[in-house]
Amino acid sequence: MKHGVAARGAVGVVTALALCACGGSGGDEPKGAGSGGTASAETSATPSERIRHVEAPKRFSTDRAVALPESAGEGNVAIAGVQHPLPIALDKGVVYIARPDGLEIVSGYVPSDPILITPEREPLARLDDLGPFVGGNTARRPLVTEHGGKTLVLAALVGRVPGAGTTKGHDALELMAADAAQGTKAWSVEIPLAEGHYSVEEGQSEVVGRSGRVVVVMGHGQLFGVDLDSRRKVWSAPGDFQEGAVVAGGTVVGLRLDEDGTDRRVVGLDPATGEERWSEPGVAAERLSAAGPKTVVASGYVIDEGDGALLLDAASGKEVRRFPGDSATGGTCRYDGASTTVCTDADQVAAFDAATGRERWALxxxxxxxxxPEVTLVREGLVYGTTAENGPVVVDAATGEDVETRPGIAPYVSDGYVGIALAEEDNAVTAYRTAG
Structure with missing residues (x-):
């Protein structure tokens, strides 16, 4: 069975077609790819439609914007802007949108009809049931990764396995893998879930990251390792975890909840086996961020000191640096892909050396x-954001100096082909081509 990829006179949806155009009907409803659909298109590109890649773009074109499906912002965007991270990954201008009931694929370069990849089980939540209020969308950003000579897009969601006879039904985490070149579901792995901790949001799921051939996934506060070769669960970590675990320094670092759910201890796990490598008792952590390829920042209540944050070596758990409670490390920290960790908290932004924690600049x-600026993205040595007075701006992550004062947009996601931001007129999640 074939599902046409409609791309009104330009680039196709799937990555294999990203450098060529394809024809189609231009409808508005997603095509259900399920587990067996394929994508087809005619290669009739013109040189003017070849997509452009800029490694670290400082400017974006606003004259050929592409509005993305409502799923891109559903439950995460309010009148005031983006309230929660967008569940979006990009690869060569193709947009992958995680949903609580599937994975949507659409071109970010030209208007196109989305492809919807659906789970095997009935999803615990559906996008259409979220309602008009912000919050409640349990979908998290997919992971784009290379394996076995293919580009895979991994997304996780929770479904319901019905009971039969005297056997009770139960929830299950499904890890779905989409073949980026085909725009189809390649395979999926189902992991039964135990009853979740009372503090964990129902339907919570995410792809945490990858180490070697093991992908780390989370569902209802439970951490698992899935082998990409065998496509099987190879470990499950004991205890319940807060959302937001990371993979750094060849280690899975997470916040494990105490039995009463009040305190969270930072622990490091072996990604191959799930066994605990270390535990940091010195902080009751509220937030965990990857600070670099080998370090993490854990912020919360530092024992005997009060509010603060610790920069930890991810492989050993050893403390690298301690930050005071009024530091920007108490908020969200992001690695720039080069050598700098950029942290934002309330109305302050500060940058630190990713390895040592030494402050480089602050605003x-x-x-x-x-x-x-209100930071939207940290990527490839650049900080993107907006100011109330002057609008979008691009700042050098290492020095804090402005490098572009008229970038066109302040992207929340970018891959060098397109940037994803909100349209000024209606706050719709929109894709913009890189311009330089």
Missing amino acids: PDEAGTRTA
Whole structure:
């Protein structure tokens, strides 16, 4: 059975077609690819439609914007803007949108009809049931990864396995793998879930990351390892975890909940076996962020000191640096892909050496001449954001200096082909081509 990929006169949806155009009907409803659909298209590209890649774009074109499906912002975008991270991954201009009931694929380069990859089981939640309020969308950003000579897009969701006879039904985590070149579901792995901790949101699921051939996934606060070769669960970590575990330094670092759900201890797990490598008792952590390829930042209540944060070596759990409670490390920290960790908290932004934690710059500055941007993305040595007075801006992650004051947009996601931001007129999640 074939499902046409409609791309109104330009680039196709799937990655294999990203450098060529394809024809189609241009309808608005997603095509259900399920587990066996295939994508087809005619290669009739013109040179003007060849997509452009800029490794670290500083400018984006706003004259050929592509509005993405409502699923891109559903439950995460309010009048005030993006309230929760968008469940979006990009690869060569193709947009992969995780949903609580599937994975949607659409071109970010030209208007196109989405492809919807669906789970094997009845999903615990559906996008259409979220309602008009922000919050409640349990979908998290997919993971794009290479394996076995293919580009795979991995997304996780929770479904319901019905009971039969005297056997009770139960929830199950499904890890779905889409073949990026075909725009189809390649395979899936089902993992039964135990009853979740009372503090864990129903339907919570995410692909945490990858180490070697093992992909780490989470569902209802439970951590698992899945082998990409055998496509089987190879371990499950004891205990319940807060959402937001990371893979760094060849280690799975997570926040494990105490039995009463009040305190969270930072622990490091072996990604191959799930066995505990270390535990940090010195902080009751509220938030965990990857600070770099080998370090993590855990913020919360530092024992005997009060509010603060610790920079930890991910492989050993050893403390690298301690930050005070008024530091920006108490908020969200992101690695720039080069050598800098950029942290934001309230109205302050600060950058640190990813390996040592030494501060490099901070905004607002002491002279009061520069304001802190609202950071939307940290990538390839650049910090993207907006200021209330001057709009979008691009800042050098290592120095804190402005490198572009008219970038066109402040992207929340970018892959060098397109950037994803909100349209000014209606806050719709929109894709914009890189311009330089």
